[in-house]
Amino acid sequence: MDTVQVILASASPARLGVLRAAGLAPQVHVSEVDEDAVLASLRDAPPAEAVTALARAKAATVAERVAAGAAETFEALVIGCDSMLSIDGELVGKPGTADVALARWTAMAGRTGELVTGHAVLRLSGGAVTKEACRHAGTTVRFGRPRQAELEAYVSSGEPLHVAGGFTLDGLGGWFVDGIDGDHSNVIGISLPLLRALLTEVGVTVTDLWQ
Incomplete structure (x- = not known):
């Protein structure tokens, strides 16, 4: 296909790393969408609908910004994502503070949750936006039972404070995840199988984007 710019509407280094490892070379444009405001407007929405709405809001905000003043020949794909952990029917995002991260891990140790990512x-x-495709992916995560000293050390590292659900699969948190059922890249923040399907829906073959 003709030259097309891939744009990731996310500040997540993990998502960027997944795309780069998979052969893409995206530009990063952070949307700065007010996530709390979007979620407040979807208070009673199921987890999949909420994260997908957030993903679309991020992509749409960046698309509008990029499209302003774009040349007629400009072609781009804007990818937005948002991940949250669904556990006991509650949708939780980034802990933000050490106290919240510690409490969350204490509650979910030895249990399972679903990491849901909207795309x-x-x-x-x-x-102009000529085509769009939006869906979500869910992966079941089986959490281990870290000893208290391990859990305190993990929280002190700062890693779980700023990631969905308070854990990672590809970082220090991987020590405390017993296993997953489903797509591992989705847990990192962007599902490659789902993204390939969405690209197909908007008329793009992923191999044409490989660098």
């Missing part, structure tokens, strides 16, 4: 792909041609 949105918007195709830009010139200054």
Whole structure:
């Protein structure tokens, strides 16, 4: 296909790393969407709907910004994602503080949750969005039982404070995850199988984007 710019509407280094390892070279444009405001408007929505709406809001905000003043020949794909952990029917995002991260881990140790990631792909041609595809992916996560000293050390590292659900699979948190059922890249923050399907829906073959 003709030259097309891939744009990741996310500040997540983990998502960027997944895409780079998979052969893409995206630009990063942080959306700065007010996530709390979007979630407040979807208070009673199921987890899948909420994270997908957040993903689309991020992608749409960046698409609008990028499209402003774009040349007629400009082609781009804007990818938005948002991940949260669903446990006991409650949707939880980034802990933000050490106290919240410690309490969350204490509650979920030895249990299972579903890491749900909303995905949105918007195709830009010139200054307009011509196609879009949005869906979610869910992966079951089986959490281990860290000893108290291990858990305190993990929280003190700062890693769980700023990631969905308060854990990672590809970092220090991987020591405390017993296993997953489903797509591992989704737990990192972006599902490659789902993204490939969404790209197909907007008329793009993923291999044409490989660098």
